[in-house]
Amino acid sequence: MRKKYYNLVENMKGKIRVFCRIRPMSRPEAVRGDATIVSCLDEYSVIVETARGQREFQFDRIFGSESSQEEVFEDTNRLIQSAIDGFNVCIFAYGQTGSGKTYTMVGDKSMKNPGIIPRTFTKIFEIMHENEAKFDIKVSAYMLELYNDRLQDLFVSPAEAFSKKIELKKDKKGLVFAHGAETKDAASAGELFALFEQGCANRHIAATKMNVESSRSHLIIGIMMESRNFTNGTVCYGKLSLVDLAGSERAAKTGAKDEQLKEANSINKSLSALGDVISALSSEQPHVPYRNNKLTQAMQDSLGGNAKTLMFVNISPSECNVEETLTSLIYATRVKAITNNAQRNMDSKEIAHLKEVGGLE
């Protein structure tokens, strides 16, 4: 009951929700005998033991190391209905390298434990089939990688992607689109998953060619959903952005040099630009510096204004990561303070018809 009303109130407030997920100890950490310094006090509070005593942080939900992918998705999947209903929805994962971002968003390597992205694909089409008597829903997607301040289209081969220039633009509704990148239609969850796998393979080839790890780049997937109501002719345009951010650790700790340093600087720049946008939104400043970085430009329609946003802050339980864990939790606390004003993107029957016949662009 308490949870139900909590969710209801949070939805009405429309603020950015932040979920914290603690991964289990890794084998090397366990073998080394690292102490566990992170614990959940309850569903909403996490405690970190530091050299200067305990620090407590509160989020919209805490998932402990034993939480399953099903449980995590259970609390996420209402947002997918919102995107179909015409809201802009963004789900993104933030945290240091190895903290479980990819596990949460994509799943494990063997895909025995799929994460939010593949589960979302299935859910979109489940909702579509449940409503096929009432709505006609069209799904299309783009998939981009942001590496060293350069956007790459993951739906084409790396060779082709390298010669293309992608620019982020906004359409009349304020929805971000990637000009110069492929947008592909998908008629089933299987088709969407095949596109995603192709994108991951292209990402892997590009990363191997350049001798970089794919976790040093940001992955951005945009899924557009257009749903037409058969009864009254209204059309809703929703967008779901799924973002797996690059690792947030600072360059100093990893001892980065040259190319790695450029990479780390670019990651730091984009994550701090994201922090600046978040800060401007949370203090309700009139100017929000979205244009300072390609990451914030890409996420512009998903942060603030007309959006429902869910951030995962992924953390390690081990004492050896205490500094990064604290930094991530402090960053996530800032995010929690933002209030969005989520509104549906909807056209009346008449406007939708005009657009269809080319009378409005």
Ligand SMILES: Nc1ncnc2c1ncn2[C@@H]1O[C@H](COP(=O)(O)OP(=O)(O)OP(=O)(O)O)[C@@H](O)[C@H]1O
């Ligand atoms: N909740 C979890 N349950 C089981 N294993 C997990 C969990 N979270 C992470 N792992 C495992 O921990 C390792 C690191 O996780 P993952 O690759 O997701 O981290 P990451 O934050 O995405 O790192 P990177 O920034 O390098 O991509 C992986 O082997 C992953 O399978």
